[in-house]
Amino acid sequence: MSETNRRIVLAKRPSGLVDDETVRLESEPAPQPADGEALVKVRYLSIDPTIRTWMDDVPSYLPPIQIGEVIRSGGVGEVVESRTDAYQPGQLLFGMTGWQDYVIADAGERAMTVLPEGVPPGVAIGILGVTGMTAYFGITDVGQVKEGDVVVISGAAGATGSAAGQIAKIKGAKKVVGIAGGAQKCAHIVDELGFDEAIDYKNEDVAARLREACPDGIDLYFDNVGGSILNDCLANLAQRGRVVLCGAISTYNDDGPPVGPSNYLTLLVRRGRMEGFIILDYLDRFPAAQMEMAGWIAEGKIKSTEHIVEGLEKAPDALNLLFSGGNTGKVIVAL
Template sequence: MTAMNELVVLAERPTTIIEPQTCRLETAPIPEIADGEALVQVGWLSIDPTIRTWMDDAPGYLPPIGIGDVVRSGGIGTIIESKSDRYRVGDTVFGTVGWQRYAVAGEGQAGMTVVPEGVDPLLAINVLGVTGLTAYFGLLEVGNLRPGDTVVVSGAAGATGSTVGQIAKASGAGTVIGLAGTDEKCALLVDELGYDVAINYRTDDVRAALKAAAPKGVDLYFDNVGGELLDIVLAQLALKGRIVLCGGISSYTTPGRPSGPSNYLNLITRRGRMEGFIILDYAKRYGEAQGALLTWVLEGKLKHREHLVHGLEHAPEALNLLFTGGNTGKVVVVV
């Protein structure tokens, strides 16, 4: 019996979270590689909120995933066959592998990054991957973090959020405040991840708690969530405050247009700025960021946590964890 590829394809477009009929497990022959390509055996999948946005039939920074196509996803694997000078059999690679057991690594733009030997794949998929890079450039470049800044992070116990808080502390921020949805997550933020204050947005009076924790206002808000929390922070923005738009996870699984931030005119009175970014734009500077991130990891200033889900077929449920608040740290599917 020949080994086969297994793929999770998009069967129909979801309107809320992913339902049983959204995806379908298929089998197909293992791809043949051409000259300049290599075959990747996928080991781990990076489960990111943006995957859900690609499932919608809406224009975005990448085209929507086609119906019947493998679900687009970052991931890490091992080169098991190569007709390319760029990949050697045995190399660990990071790239857009998709939700499947075998993927093709091409050259040039479609290429994958070889992970240096000795780097833990879970470190590569989390802190040194899209998650850490997003936190790094979002906070330091888009947000222009300044020493002493009061920083607020939503989705603070998620993959990106837990990294943002630690980078902020390592980079000289003042008070760093995390918003999370359970007391366990809040405890983790303060006890292990260096946050000064954690606010449970489901049970606390966020307006009052934020006013107490940030009496001079919020200098920098790293927003993964959107919704009502964005409005609360806008109302308490400090002069020249910056809002880094990383995501709007509170609206991704709600059909129709989200309600916009009704306090946005505070950007005028506070002379504030709200700015979005996509990590792909910083591709040329990944090396610089990865060096800084690895240094913080080795110094013990940047801890990483992964929430492991076992089995390719469970990738859809793994993605749902991001929208139900079921994860702490980076969700990774062990293929």
């Protein structure tokens, strides 16, 4: 094998957004699969906010990426050579590929999942992947959505938020309000995705608009952003309201701890609950959820949008898009 593996490694821990000093593009010969292994050519990378958190030297649900290591990332690749019965050449696999051209898959710790016939790669790493599963379990299991709920979603035009809002609606929420940045995204989530209302946090007073849109309070708030929007939602929580902590994208590029939500005592006076979750805990329940989601996709009940960026070398820019709000829907890098 004389192919070259380009790989993007962590050069220096970022302060704020990823920049030219944060990562380094290296080239090396593509790895050779040993017995029991397959060589996979990476086709698509799943660009998720959590990647930014792994670049910090902070204990989290996965260890930090070490300096010199390839950037950890989900993705889809094609088997180009196989020395295991687990994978056949030509098959598409999804799993943890990293930001690189080639990855080794085996049947053990580096196992990947064969993409079922007919499932587009973007769907596999998007709405049926970790992104969609995060929305699904966050809304149903952690958030305990129920008939008649008033639900608010931040980051609502993003991959997880847009799925979360649609799932809440399918599960019987009375009203789903999305918070997004800019008129175009707000129109998108209402007109294309069926949200009942949108709040444009870049041009509107979020606290005032929340009181207007949810006069009886928020039963379930799905938080992708943290910061002032979390605080505004806490202030407007209904009795026994639930806050699902999915992410805090507004804070990931800050140095030091974020500003805490000063309105947290509404949890006390309104008997509320704020709860975090890690989607890796739900892996054994993915198949059933994926089947339910696949059914909704087939019925046209849930839609996903992809934002494709071309070229491995553009992966850092693609990641930064999530923080500038430059994307609508799932950000994918096509190699």
